[in-house]
Amino acid sequence: MTLVKDSLEPIYQQIARYFRAQIESGRIAPGDRLPPTRDLARQLGIGRISVVSAYAQLQAEGLIAAHAGRGTYVSGGRAPVRGLDGASRQFPGAPDIPMREITRLAEQPGVIAFSGGAPPEEFLPVEALRHALNLVLDRDGAAAVAYEEADGYPPLRAGVTEYVSSLGIQCQPDDVLITGGTQQALDLVVQTVLGEGDALITANPTYLGLLDIVHVRRVRPVGVPVDGDGMRLEAVEAAIREHRPGLIYAAPTFHNPTGAVMPLHRRRQLLALAAQHNIPVLEDAVYHELGYRGTPPPPLKALDEHDLVLHASGFSKILLPGTRIGYVIASGPLRERLARVKQAADICTPGLNQRAIHVFLANGALIGHLNRVRLELRERCAAACLAASRHLPPGSQWAEPSGGLYLWVRLPDDGPTAAELYVTAIQHGVAYAIGTLFYTDGSGGRHIRLNFAAHPPARIEEGFRRLGAAWQAWQQTYAPAVRRAPIL
Amino acid sequence: MTLVKDSLEPIYQQIARYFRAQIESGRIAPGDRLPPTRDLARQLGIGRISVVSAYAQLQAEGLIAAHAGRGTYVSGGRAPVRGLDGASRQFPGAPDIPMREITRLAEQPGVIAFSGGAPPEEFLPVEALRHALNLVLDRDGAAAVAYEEADGYPPLRAGVTEYVSSLGIQCQPDDVLITGGTQQALDLVVQTVLGEGDALITANPTYLGLLDIVHVRRVRPVGVPVDGDGMRLEAVEAAIREHRPGLIYAAPTFHNPTGAVMPLHRRRQLLALAAQHNIPVLEDAVYHELGYRGTPPPPLKALDEHDLVLHASGFSKILLPGTRIGYVIASGPLRERLARVKQAADICTPGLNQRAIHVFLANGALIGHLNRVRLELRERCAAACLAASRHLPPGSQWAEPSGGLYLWVRLPDDGPTAAELYVTAIQHGVAYAIGTLFYTDGSGGRHIRLNFAAHPPARIEEGFRRLGAAWQAWQQTYAPAVRRAPIL
Secondary structure (H helix, E strand, C coil): CCCCCCCCCCHHHHHHHHHHHHHHCCCCCCCCEECCHHHHHHHHCCCHHHHHHHHHHHHHCCCEEEECCCEEEECCCCCCCCCCCCCCCCCCCCCCCCHHHHHHHHCCCCCEECCCCCCCHHHCCHHHHHHHHHHHHHHHHHHHHCCCCCCCCHHHHHHHHHHHHCCCCCCCHHHEEEEEHHHHHHHHHHHHHCCCCCEEEEEECCCHHHHHHHHHCCCEEEEEEEECCEECHHHHHHHHHHHCCCEEEECCCCCCCCCCCCCHHHHHHHHHHHHHHCCCEEEECCCCCCECCCCCCCCHHHHCCCCCEEEEEECCCCCCHHHCEEEEECCHHHHHHHHHHHHHHHCCCCHHHHHHHHHHHHCCHHHHHHHHHHHHHHHHHHHHHHHHHHHCCCCCEECCCCECCEEEEECCCCCCCHHHHHHHHHHCCEECEEHHHHCCCCCCCCEEEEEHHHCCHHHHHHHHHHHHHHHHHHHHHHHHHHHHCCCC | CCCCCCCCCCHHHHHHHHHHHHHHCCCCCCCCEECCHHHHHHHHCCCHHHHHHHHHHHHHCCCEEEECCCEEEECCCCCCCCCCCCCCCCCCCCCCCCHHHHHHHHCCCCCEECCCCCCCHHHCCHHHHHHHHHHHHHHHHHHHCCCCCCCCCHHHHHHHHHHHHCCCCCCCHHHEEEEEHHHHHHHHHHHHHCCCCCEEEEEECCCHHHHHHHHHCCCEEEEEEEECCEECHHHHHHHHHHHCCCEEEECCCCCCCCCCCCCHHHHHHHHHHHHHHCCCEEEECCCCCCECCCCCCCCHHHHCCCCCEEEEEECCCCCCHHHCEEEEECCCHHHHHHHHHHHHHHCCCCHHHHHHHHHHHHCCHHHHHHHHHHHHHHHHHHHHHHHHHHHCCCCCEECCCCECCEEEEECCCCCCCHHHHHHHHHHCCEECEEHHHHCCCCCCCCEEEEEHHHCCHHHHHHHHHHHHHHHHHHHHHHHHHHHHCCCC
16 A cells, blocks of 8 residues: 555545555455554554544445454455354444544544533532542441442432432332443343344444444344434334344433434334333433433333333433443343343442442432533533534534433535544544444444533534534545545 | 141251152153242242252252253253353353352341451451542542543553562553453453353362353353362363363462462463463452462463463452452453453443552552451461361361461261251351352352451351351251151
8 A cells, every 4th residue: 555645635535545446346355354453554654543534434435344352344244253153243333433542532632522422520529429428438437348239239229219210210129220330231231131143223323332232242233213203113113023123222312322302102102112022122311311401201111011121321421420320220030130140240339339329319419410410511502502503514414402412413415424524623623423433334424423511612612613624624625635536 | 849847857958858859750850940939938938048048958969050040940951041043051050049149148137157258347448448539539530530441540550560560460551451340350351252152161169250250151161170289280181172161260379269279380380281272361369469378379470471361350359349449461452352341341440449449559558458457367267277176067177278268168978068057057147158159060068168257266266166056956956857757
């Protein structure tokens, strides 16, 4: 591969174009492995960021696919997956750039990062946590730092039971399993309910962490399209008949990344569909409490008449990400199996963290904190929508969210994809999450997710301005070059 | 089933005898499921403890086997296991009484519990932890409670690198992955290296939590016999040739439950064997620092010339169980895969806990604490060995440990098995861990594990006295009855 370093065409575009030619000409066959980004970067004597970006673009074009921890392969082939039978299986649309990669690129000094998934850091109740920790250590002494029950600290399980009852969920403390954040709750359910190769239905796009689970657990993701009200039910029904899934994953309220809220009647229809085919539903309710325009419909679990819903949520988005306290609400034998898998996974969730969160629940501090965060989120959301209309390229599309942390934007067709624009955006001092990351099939190349919650209004305005400027710069500099440049 | 409540034969013996007859007569076939302990207890209007104990005895006899979260089945048959092919597989020796069950029974007021795996609670450095937590919150503010890097808090990874160098392990911070306790480190390695049905070699008996992982992950455990120096190598070699394992699990220093220490030459031979067959070795070093009679040989990782050893350890046994901080030291592509599985499992380990442990490492508090704990453990170990020679039934066998928390005792043949004695022991106010729990094949019925570290010398003396008394009582009351009693 020969790179023209002073070409108008950016390095990563040249790399992408080289591999595109290799693939289209068949010189690289489906299933062939591409060199690791780090190695290739060293080989070519260029920054890894260019290689990462080139691979991202090729995946956005569906030419390649990555497999968690197993490398990047030309699509249409079979990636080596260790299986009982020794046979290989392929998984579509594994994110080519893991979120950690995005985060690193976005962490460069001066970059305004809208790429992460964290709640606003300046509102994390550090002092209240300090108070809770000291209170717990005074009250419980060594018991607070000894092994905790595998199911969770009993008073916290009772506290969660009471807390979710305010959302309309009726359950017993025995139905509550405390987990290491909502992520572990999702992972425990997936590995308890599904086996390797089993199908899981999810909205497409969907939560990035679910795709991580899907690829690590070797589950087969079946993505169904969404509209403004979330998953389209006729597509869900078709997917059920075609793929016989073992589980339906649904994030009906302030869906990540789209922000969609599933209306009450569709929630009931989804549950009826699940009941008709007797398929358990994994509900991800982690954003449910972050609404700032009206109250969302009740969670699926509150409408669950056939005991099919496993309700997963936690305190990372609404209170303290770093304490890693989540929970899953389930009952019957499945609940017992979840507890066994949890115990094998890490024995128990840290007792001190559980007891501190329990203090927040017990003394009402959580409610006060939530009200404050909601007000701030509403303000930041308004600032983001205003900045978007001011600075994003004409033809961009988005829906104003009524809750959650994210603005989901579709860039216009007559310009760079999210992956193509990414490096330029970083160079202009702004970062976003590339849309393809959230899709099961590597589509969504024109979408970007912007976490406006992470910054105060002034920074949001400035960040969106930079994004618009990056778009302009790309159009003026690269677009003609790309059209002009021959295959090397 | 008819129970004679005022019989000299204890209820649980009657239940066990009923099922034994049913099984031996073929009225219950291999693969048939026994009723859940809770249901049967309700049905018979008796305490669940009797049913649990009866099942424990039947398993000790090899007549039945339990499968984590999937119930108890008559042995020799096939338990329903969800697999890709839909076929069923059977796993030998799943613990019939999960550790949580044992713990509950042992938690009755007045019972001196030697059954757990926790370090002495009265030495947990609660005040030092409080100091560390407040220091971290002062110093880092919100960053201490935000999302942490998936690989772990970088200064802690550097601190672990320096810490293990004192044990002779040379590694880089990038080789260190912080986990939710050592248990998660073990689980991540097993699920990253092995697939369903793959074989794993382990000492037999072995760590209970490893058996939990084995059953949840549907890995095939291959137990090799031990002597006073740990795993017998000719048995390891034979097992390698017969089962082609994907991983060898080894706890060479103060092995749980036996307390054995593998000598240097055998460590080298084990590694040579692994290298010869190119099989990775998962080293569990969680007790390595708890020696109180001389210094143990270096960890396997310190002797690892072929980069085959994955070194798992943590701070639960030596410092604070409840903070759930452990680590695995690995390098190369496997290290990267471990990080991906970790991120899918729970995104990250709580940052606050990691930063607090880092303070203990950085200010030297850990070393001081360790020295204090070692002194106390030596005293308690001596008290336990003395009490054992005083009170345990004649013919009992044990080896005096040189480190760790446990005394591993083999009861004499002319009396009850550990499972048979258990209920009587509880009634006499003492609890132990039943030996069969630690075996891959349900053998070891005459063994018990006693965690002497959990109690001061006086309590140890009293607890062992009660154990001896329980043995006497069982012999005088039940033994003749059992010999006399006809099948119901």
